[in-house]
Amino acid sequence: MSEEILINVTPPETRVAVIENGVLQELIIERSRQIGLVGNIYKGEVCRVLPGMQAAFVDIGLSRAAFLHISDLCSRELEKKRSENIEHYLHEGQHIVVQVVKDPIGTKGARLTTEISIPSRYQVYMPYANNSGVSQRIECETERARLRACIDSFRQQHGCGGFIARTAAECVEEAILFSDMTFLLKLWESILAKIATAKPKQFIHKDLPLSVRTLRDLYKECIERIRVDSKETYHRLIEFAEVFVPEMVPIIEHYTGECPVFDIYSVEDEIQKALERKVKLKSGGHLVFDQTEAMTTVDVNTGGYVGGRNLEETIFKTNLEAAQTISRQLRLRNLGGIIIIDFIDMQSEEHKRQVLQALERNLEKDHAKTKITEVSVLGLVEMTRKRTRESLEHVLCEPCKACGGRGVLKTAESMCLEIFREIIREVRQYNVQQLLVLASNEVVEMLLDEEADMLAELEAFLGVQIKFRAEAEYNQEQYDVVLL
Numbered sequence: 001m002s003e004e005i006l007i008n009v010t011p012p013e014t015r016v017a018v019i020e021n022g023v024l025q026e027l028i029i030e031r032s033r034q035i036g037l038v039g040n041i042y043k044g045e046v047c048r049v050l051p052g053m054q055a056a057f058v059d060i061g062l063s064r065a066a067f068l069h070i071s072d073l074c075s076r077e078l079e080k081k082r083s084e085n086i087e088h089y090l091h092e093g094q095h096i097v098v099q100v101v102k103d104p105i106g107t108k109g110a111r112l113t114t115e116i117s118i119p120s121r122y123q124v125y126m127p128y129a130n131n132s133g134v135s136q137r138i139e140c141e142t143e144r145a146r147l148r149a150c151i152d153s154f155r156q157q158h159g160c161g162g163f164i165a166r167t168a169a170e171c172v173e174e175a176i177l178f179s180d181m182t183f184l185l186k187l188w189e190s191i192l193a194k195i196a197t198a199k200p201k202q203f204i205h206k207d208l209p210l211s212v213r214t215l216r217d218l219y220k221e222c223i224e225r226i227r228v229d230s231k232e233t234y235h236r237l238i239e240f241a242e243v244f245v246p247e248m249v250p251i252i253e254h255y256t257g258e259c260p261v262f263d264i265y266s267v268e269d270e271i272q273k274a275l276e277r278k279v280k281l282k283s284g285g286h287l288v289f290d291q292t293e294a295m296t297t298v299d300v301n302t303g304g305y306v307g308g309r310n311l312e313e314t315i316f317k318t319n320l321e322a323a324q325t326i327s328r329q330l331r332l333r334n335l336g337g338i339i340i341i342d343f344i345d346m347q348s349e350e351h352k353r354q355v356l357q358a359l360e361r362n363l364e365k366d367h368a369k370t371k372i373t374e375v376s377v378l379g380l381v382e383m384t385r386k387r388t389r390e391s392l393e394h395v396l397c398e399p400c401k402a403c404g405g406r407g408v409l410k411t412a413e414s415m416c417l418e419i420f421r422e423i424i425r426e427v428r429q430y431n432v433q434q435l436l437v438l439a440s441n442e443v444v445e446m447l448l449d450e451e452a453d454m455l456a457e458l459e460a461f462l463g464v465q466i467k468f469r470a471e472a473e474y475n476q477e478q479y480d481v482v483l484l
Contacts, residue, residue, distance in 0.1 A: 009230035039207030125184035129162030327362035336387020
């Protein structure tokens, strides 16, 4: 499998596209006005403790207070007091060092933890942890044992906190791992110095910019090329790679072509498709994505696909294709939280098993942690995907001002009847002889055409004259009744 990373940089925005076999799989966007907070470290002040929720709100200097649950307190503190009451750990006005683990989403503030973690290329350092670990993606037990021994040896020498060996650490020489861990210790010492002098609600440390994080977090051996269209960013990436990942230097390219770098693999078109509810399948079927604040639902439909043998075989093939497309769309749209997938009902238990296996297999490429349940009694597959930043839709779009984000508008007929009721209400409340109704062009046309007879009856019944004026700027649900 060939893989490529495209980095598009403009002053207000950086976009990273992960391409696998010529197809866009993942998109990360960071804007200068809305830079992600995940990984940032702050000196916060507890502004409210909620014993009923076993949580607290912490002011870290943002527009909304951030949320800290008792389960996100550092393990060392929990082991020391061994209490399940948040009030035994925190009180109002207390100053604590916290790290953002989830960006603010919608009306929710950022999610915090006191279990600080600092990532590098091969390791994640947790200064307050008492244990270490190895990435689950490293499956070889011999290699896992080697990495654990390497970490334990380093910890004994330096008497420091815990480390987690990342996937990139697999088969890396011990000397390089030691150098990586030494760098993390020095970085933590510099952060401690800032913490000692920082005031409450003050920013302490932030993660690397998106372009550099791409080299640190997304690079793997199968990546053939990294193309960046900014000369300044290119030099910054080369400098970082020469120090931390020398093997990446030959594959980093400064793209100077006349065609925009994202047009090479039609990335812009794929982004537009990822904002639509309906996703077409090659077989003729389609998926429908509905994103709400609580969860995301995915509905699988056969559409125009009729198959060649029988109904069960048609359904099975559609569901298999859907499993592959859904896993890609989840990454591309960055959908997180609870996800409910309504596959087309299958009678065969073997078919259900194969569809679930296909979904799990395709999700293995996902960097975000996922968990999938078996097919429920109602034929639904429930899954969760770790959410750390806003979805693609929330980053690029805003709720429709016409429908308020509902995705639908009342029909012109419904608005005509609503206007009639409002006219009756106004006439009964005020002694008027004449009214002026301001509404959209579609509604006014219906009032004067299809609803003309009912309008005449209403005027005769109320004894008033009703005039109408179409307003070009009004949407279909907007209207005003003016007393003349």
